[in-house]
Amino acid sequence: MTDAPGKPRTTIVTLSRSAGVSTSTVSRALKGDPSISPSMRARIAALAAEAGYMPNIMARTLSSGRSGLIGLVLGAASNPFYAMLLEELVRQAAARQQRFMIIHAGAGPIEDSTAEALLHYRVDGCLITSADLSSRAADICARNGVPVVMINRIPRQHASAVSCDNAEGGGTLARFLRAGGHRRAGILHSGAGSSNGIERERGFTEAFTRGAARIVFRFDARSVYEGGYAAGEAIAEMPAGKRPDCLFAVSDIIGMGAMDALRAKGLRVPQDISVVGFDCIPDGARPHYAITTFRQPVAAMVRRGLDLLAARIGEPSLPDEAVLLRGEIVIRASARQAAGDAWDKAAG
Amino acid sequence: MTDAPGKPRTTIVTLSRSAGVSTSTVSRALKGDPSISPSMRARIAALAAEAGYMPNIMARTLSSGRSGLIGLVLGAASNPFYAMLLEELVRQAAARQQRFMIIHAGAGPIEDSTAEALLHYRVDGCLITSADLSSRAADICARNGVPVVMINRIPRQHASAVSCDNAEGGGTLARFLRAGGHRRAGILHSGAGSSNGIERERGFTEAFTRGAARIVFRFDARSVYEGGYAAGEAIAEMPAGKRPDCLFAVSDIIGMGAMDALRAKGLRVPQDISVVGFDCIPDGARPHYAITTFRQPVAAMVRRGLDLLAARIGEPSLPDEAVLLRGEIVIRASARQAAGDAWDKAAG
DNA sequence: ATCGGGAACGCAGACGTTTGCGTGAAATGA
DNA sequence: TCATTTCACGCAAACGTCTGCGTTCCCGAT
Numbered sequence: 032m033t034d035a036p037g038k039p040r041t042t043i044v045t046l047s048r049s050a051g052v053s054t055s056t057v058s059r060a061l062k063g064d065p066s067i068s069p070s071m072r073a074r075i076a077a078l079a080a081e082a083g084y085m086p087n088i089m090a091r092t093l094s095s096g097r098s099g100l101i102g103l104v105l106g107a108a109s110n111p112f113y114a115m116l117l118e119e120l121v122r123q124a125a126a127r128q129q130r131f132m133i134i135h136a137g138a139g140p141i142e143d144s145t146a147e148a149l150l151h152y153r154v155d156g157c158l159i160t161s162a163d164l165s166s167r168a169a170d171i172c173a174r175n176g177v178p179v180v181m182i183n184r185i186p187r188q189h190a191s192a193v194s195c196d197n198a199e200g201g202g203t204l205a206r207f208l209r210a211g212g213h214r215r216a217g218i219l220h221s222g223a224g225s226s227n228g229i230e231r232e233r234g235f236t237e238a239f240t241r242g243a244a245r246i247v248f249r250f251d252a253r254s255v256y257e258g259g260y261a262a263g264e265a266i267a268e269m270p271a272g273k274r275p276d277c278l279f280a281v282s283d284i285i286g287m288g289a290m291d292a293l294r295a296k297g298l299r300v301p302q303d304i305s306v307v308g309f310d311c312i313p314d315g316a317r318p319h320y321a322i323t324t325f326r327q328p329v330a331a332m333v334r335r336g337l338d339l340l341a342a343r344i345g346e347p348s349l350p351d352e353a354v355l356l357r358g359e360i361v362i363r364a365s366a367r368q369a370a371g372d373a374w375d376k377a378a379g
Numbered sequence: 380m381t382d383a384p385g386k387p388r389t390t391i392v393t394l395s396r397s398a399g400v401s402t403s404t405v406s407r408a409l410k411g412d413p414s415i416s417p418s419m420r421a422r423i424a425a426l427a428a429e430a431g432y433m434p435n436i437m438a439r440t441l442s443s444g445r446s447g448l449i450g451l452v453l454g455a456a457s458n459p460f461y462a463m464l465l466e467e468l469v470r471q472a473a474a475r476q477q478r479f480m481i482i483h484a485g486a487g488p489i490e491d492s493t494a495e496a497l498l499h500y501r502v503d504g505c506l507i508t509s510a511d512l513s514s515r516a517a518d519i520c521a522r523n524g525v526p527v528v529m530i531n532r533i534p535r536q537h538a539s540a541v542s543c544d545n546a547e548g549g550g551t552l553a554r555f556l557r558a559g560g561h562r563r564a565g566i567l568h569s570g571a572g573s574s575n576g577i578e579r580e581r582g583f584t585e586a587f588t589r590g591a592a593r594i595v596f597r598f599d600a601r602s603v604y605e606g607g608y609a610a611g612e613a614i615a616e617m618p619a620g621k622r623p624d625c626l627f628a629v630s631d632i633i634g635m636g637a638m639d640a641l642r643a644k645g646l647r648v649p650q651d652i653s654v655v656g657f658d659c660i661p662d663g664a665r666p667h668y669a670i671t672t673f674r675q676p677v678a679a680m681v682r683r684g685l686d687l688l689a690a691r692i693g694e695p696s697l698p699d700e701a702v703l704l705r706g707e708i709v710i711r712a713s714a715r716q717a718a719g720d721a722w723d724k725a726a727g
Numbered sequence: 728a729t730c731g732g733g734a735a736c737g738c739a740g741a742c743g744t745t746t747g748c749g750t751g752a753a754a755t756g757a
Numbered sequence: 758t759c760a761t762t763t764c765a766c767g768c769a770a771a772c773g774t775c776t777g778c779g780t781t782c783c784c785g786a787t
Contacts, residue, residue: 042773053737058774068735088499089440090773093742098437100480100500108462109661118456118485125493130500131481132448135473137466145473151436152448152478256665291667313457317604319639390743401767406744416765438743441772 041082050078061086092153101340102154102177103131104168106161107138109255110284111312112327116160116183119333127337131158134168141167150175156340158182159190178343182336183327185226186353191343193335196355197227197309200325201234201279203360204307207323208277209244211368213305217248217275219262219285225254228281231309235279248275252285259288266304267296276304277366283308283315286322290365305366321364328356389430398426409434440501449688450502450525451479452516454509455486457603458632459660460675464508464531467681475685479506482516489515498523504688506530507538526691530684531675533574534701539691541683544703545575545657548673549582549627551708552655555671556625557592559716561653565596565623567610567633573602576629579657583627596623600633607636614652615644624652625714631656631663634670638713653714669712676704 043061047054052071060067060075078084092098101124106113124131134149134157135141146168149157156178159166166187172179173189186192208216216239221228236246250265252258259280266274266289280286286308290300300306308315311326335354343349362368391409395402400419408415408423426432440446449472454461472479482497482505483489494516497505504526507514514535520527521537534540556564564587569576584594598613600606607628614622614637628634634656638648648654656663659674683702691697710716 040773043775044773054774055738055776056736058776059736066735071735085495085498087441087501087773089437089446089501090742091775092437093435093441093744094773094775096742096775103481108456108466109459111457111459111462114456114459114462121481121484122487125483125490125496130496133451133469133479133481136469139470142473147433148473148478150433153435153437256662260666288665291665295666314604317636317639318608318643388743391745392743402744403746403768404766406746407766410745414765419765435743438772439745441774442743442745444745444772 041084042087043084046075046078046082046084049082050075096153097344098153098155099129100132100152100154101129102134102149102152102157102168102172104134104141104157104159104161104166105136106183107254108136109138110282111314112183112282112284112310113160115312115329116333119329120158120160120182120337123330123333123337127341129155129337143167143171146171149177155344156180158336158340159184176347178340178347180336180340180343182332183227185230186351189351191339191352191354193332193339193354193356194227195325195327195332195358197230198234198237199355200309200327200358200360201231201236201281202238204279204309204323204325205235205238207360207362207368208279208305208307208366209239209241211277211305211366213277213367214244215247215275215277216244217250217262217266217278218246219250219252219259219278219280219289221254221258221281221285222251225281228254231281232279239279247273252280252288254282254285256284256288259285259290260292261288263289263292264296267293267298274304278304278306280306280308283310283312283322283324286324286365287315287320290320290322301365301367307366311361316363323363323366324361325358326361327358331356389432390435391432394423394426394430394432397430398423444501445692446501446503447477448480448500448502449477450482450497450500450505450516450520452482452489452505452507452509452514453484454531455602456484457486458630459662460531460630460632460658461508463660463677464681467677468506468508468530468685471678471681471685475689477503477685491515494519497525503692504528506684506688507532524695526688526695528684528688528691530680531575533578534699537699539687539700539702541680541687541702541704542575543673543675543680543706545578546582546585547703548657548675548706548708549579549584549629550586552627552657552671552673553583553586555708555710555716556627556653556655556714557587557589559625559653559714561625561715562590562592563595563623563625564592565598565610565614565626566594567598567600567607567626567628567637569602569606569629569633570599573629576602579629580627587627595621600628600636602630602633604632604636607633607638608640609636611637611640612644615641615646622652626652626654628654628656631658631660631670631672634672634713635663635668638668638670649713649715655714659709664711671711671714672709673706674709675706679704 043054043057047057060072157172160182169179179190181192183194220232250262252262286306290306308322308324311324315322391402391405395405408420505520508530517527527538529538529540531542568580598610600610634654638654656670656672659672663670
């Protein structure tokens with residue numbers, strides 16, 4: 032079965048024999064069952080440590096139904112935001128003794144056979160982080176009673192979700208731009224498939240369009256740098272009078288593309304046109320971009336997401352829940368702002 | 380145990396009963412054992428499909444010792460190269476009916492408890508993609524007979540590896556730069572901990588330093604954008620006569636940082652100084668950078684890596700193997716080149 | 728002296744698959 | 758026609774852990 036040479040992995044049975052007790056006692060002792068005497072518990076713990084005992088999770092899963100495995104659907108890695116999210120997820124999950132099984136990574140659609148793997152492995156729950164609205168994995172989970180939590184996404188039926196308050200973020204950015212004297216905004220969105228983008232744009236538009244201020248330009252940048260770049264080129268082509276005086280990109284990566292295109296065409300950012308983004312990805316902090324943006328509270332989002340999932344794994348009948356976390360504006364050099372600190376006060 | 384309400388998951392036992400045969404027959408029929416008659420096989424397959432049967436991998440693992448899970452150690456996601464790698468890995472693994480369990484992601488060290496999870500879950504093998512030389516996970520695997528394959532890394536003891544021919548890549552870049560008339564090179568390396576960087580630098584130096592050409596500058600850019608930026612600033616400070624006339628960054632991300640810094644300080648790339656990188660990450664193709672680089676054959680590397688691993692899972696006694704794949708230079712605008720197509724000929 | 732009641736463990740079945748050995752029956756060869 | 762294969766399938770023992778029920782022993786309270 033395993034490697035022929037004589038290493039009979041130490042198991043609970045091995046331990047029970049060398050301790051002269053039953054396997055059930057060993058099992059219970061190892062997980063701190065109060066019905067085992069402290070002395071016995073200590074003795075078994077010592078034995079286990081000495082023998083280098085490693086529990087066989089597969090066996091545990093088979094017996095108890097709990098695998099400690101969480102299915103993970105990851106968004107397009109071309110957006111550094113998901114890289115951030117991934118690292119934070121893995122870190123926090125490990126601290127909770129949970130591991131991720133990757134179901135999918137990338138922009139493409141999820142094949143059925145892939146999504147079903149999630150059932151084969153009896154994952155305890157499933158985490159979906161993808162702005163993409165359609166998700167086969169979520170359906171399969173829902174049909175089979177596997178709790179689903181979405182991070183960075185608006186909840187769908189049969190799923191809990193935690194995301195940043197996208198509308199509020201868009202609104203904050205809009206107020207900042209207005210305070211900086213901008214009245215003609217362009218919006219670089221990411222199509223109808225992205226729930227985040229839709230919310231951000233809604234919040235922005237509502238807060239921006241007061242008085243004479245209006246949205247004078249919209250462009251579908253598809254959540255990729257190239258899309259933003261194309262938008263920037265289009266804007267640069269416009270006659271100076273028609274051009275927006277500021278740009279709201281629903282994600283930093285788009286905004287960065289736009290900035291590069293504008294500059295390549297000879298326009299100055301922020302002197303000729305201001306640009307703000309969303310997400311606060313590390314790349315946006317580089318001096319070359321220094322993009323003003325809205326930071327999503329990634330660590331907190333991950334923590335709440337994992338909490339939500341853990342709760343539903345423990346008690347599957349819990350109702351779906353959507354939590355919105357507040358982010359914060361990060362002011363950098365890519366957008367002109369009002370003189371003095373008027374904004375600081377207004378921001379409260 | 381599972382959800383109380385009446386859904387008794389269809390198992391092999393269920394199927395065996397409704398088919399009126401033994402469980403062993405069902406098991407064998409489902410996996411195409413030739414000792415089962417075609418008619419029986421068809422009948423059982425139909426039954427399984429109809430009942431929506433899903434094998435319980437945990438039970439299979441317990442019995443057969445093979446989990447179909449591969450442990451994955453991922454490098455720092457701040458380098459987009461690993462994002463590329465991840466997507467390709469997940470895609471190809473899924474096609475082979477294999478899944479990844481994430482052991483670690485990011486730059487930080489791997490905790491022991493994390494690495495041991497890999498034993499708890501009885502992973503069939505382990506894939507390590509990280510330029511970082513030290514790796515706790517590899518040791519643990521080696522000690523427990525779990526095959527290890529490293530991608531994008533020089534092999535260590537007890538591990539197979541597949542990587543791009545880094546030295547050859549460095550050499551190619553060096554010859555390209557020489558052909559472009561450069562004689563004073565600066566090298567932006569990533570410290571002694573990166574086996575890739577070391578090889579790339581070695582190959583570059585050997586090919587570049589002929590005749591009057593020499594390496595006039597070295598800088599540890601730690602594989603991050605900021606490191607490259609710092610290097611660029613340092614170079615811009617140098618008196619014009621002392622400055623290198625070209626820069627070899629052992630990874631694109633470093634080179635991009637350097638380019639931004641040089642330009643911010645008023646130097647022109649490539650007019651004042653040429654810059655070449657390594658990896659061919661998508662970001663480097665952006666018009667703003669257009670960095671000349673060396674493309675690693677990622678898809679092929681992943682394929683060979685998975686092959687290597689599969690072979691060793693099947694036959695653990697196979698000796699370690701190191702495979703080097705040839706990459707190709709990608710010429711863009713960040714480096715001056717010789718007039719005409721002299722290079723094309725010389726490259727062969 | 729009897730009884731009720733924890734405390735501390737042991738028994739044994741279950742979880743769902745896999746697999747080494749059978750074992751009848753049909754097919755083959757002489 | 759009989760011995761020998763080959764075919765197709767069944768038996769049952771793992772795999773390692775969990776857990777619902779006992780069972781024993783010891784104590785303090787009647």
